[in-house]
Amino acid sequence: MKLKFSLILLVLAAAVGLLCAQGAPPREIAITIDDLPAAGMGMSGAQIVEMTSKLLGTLRDQKVPAVGFVNEKKLYKFGEVDDRIKALAMWPEYGFELGNHTFSHASLSRVTLKDWEEEVVRGETVTTMLLNQHHMTLRYFRHPYLDTGRDLETRRQAEAFLVSRGYRIAPITMDAWDWMYASVYEDARKRGDSALQQQLVSSYLSYTGQVFDYYEKFSKELLGYEPKQILLLHGNWLEADHIGELLDLLRKRGYKFISLQDALGDAAYSMPDEYVGEEGTNWIDHWAITRGRPPRNTPQFPQWVIDRASALPRSPGQP
Numbered sequence: 001m002k003l004k005f006s007l008i009l010l011v012l013a014a015a016v017g018l019l020c021a022q023g024a025p026p027r028e029i030a031i032t033i034d035d036l037p038a039a040g041m042g043m044s045g046a047q048i049v050e051m052t053s054k055l056l057g058t059l060r061d062q063k064v065p066a067v068g069f070v071n072e073k074k075l076y077k078f079g080e081v082d083d084r085i086k087a088l089a090m091w092p093e094y095g096f097e098l099g100n101h102t103f104s105h106a107s108l109s110r111v112t113l114k115d116w117e118e119e120v121v122r123g124e125t126v127t128t129m130l131l132n133q134h135h136m137t138l139r140y141f142r143h144p145y146l147d148t149g150r151d152l153e154t155r156r157q158a159e160a161f162l163v164s165r166g167y168r169i170a171p172i173t174m175d176a177w178d179w180m181y182a183s184v185y186e187d188a189r190k191r192g193d194s195a196l197q198q199q200l201v202s203s204y205l206s207y208t209g210q211v212f213d214y215y216e217k218f219s220k221e222l223l224g225y226e227p228k229q230i231l232l233l234h235g236n237w238l239e240a241d242h243i244g245e246l247l248d249l250l251r252k253r254g255y256k257f258i259s260l261q262d263a264l265g266d267a268a269y270s271m272p273d274e275y276v277g278e279e280g281t282n283w284i285d286h287w288a289i290t291r292g293r294p295p296r297n298t299p300q301f302p303q304w305v306i307d308r309a310s311a312l313p314r315s316p317g318q319p
């Protein structure tokens, strides 16, 4: 009798476990951070070291994997090369992987394919050296401006070139234009305008929420499920100061942080994708446009931030 009762309990426990497992699966997302050692040219080498240390400190403390994408041209600023390389070296030192984002952030639609391929090769030198010191290899590539080419032939040729050099292309599915906020944020930070900084952070987090609301729903309509997402961020003070709040926001939405390799294992990233155009966009849009279902009524980026960014003496950074 006792045995029977234990058996029933066991069966019940197993059933409950199964039900929980079948409930809403946890959402998963990989973090990627572009334009290293730092987006924009407004920071000194010493400031880039400080910014990087703060950004990576938070990610490491919270055990959040991330891949950083490099534009090696940004290393070569007279008198700052050592600091800039030091900042970049912190990534593999902290256990984070680096990928190639071309030497000078070259847009595939704006240069010849040959020049663009040279940009890819030139972008490998220091990054490869730093990774090799930590027994890692350079294996990811992110298109600058998310520009995958203005026509399918160029796109496919560029992709074949990347594959021949051993790269896996790193798509993105989520993007809340942190670079646009960051230019205004960094100016406010320099001037000590904390009210504006706070206003920007809350707008950034709220816009991020809108982007996630939209693309979680849209991807589910399109694919029947929410794929393992890939978020695009940039190396800037906005993220260094506030990435903790962004990670909290994502956790509240049910996200678990995974490696880029894990995210790319999702079958979604092998789906037909014939997107072309000079306007770069995320891969959910790529898949949707390929199927003749372009996204409609996407969230509106706050105009006041664009206005503030355009009013800055330096033009805003770019994705």
Ligand SMILES: [Zn+2]
Pocket (backbone or CB within 6 Å): 034, 035, 101, 105, 144, 145, 318, 319
């Ligand atoms: Zn970029």
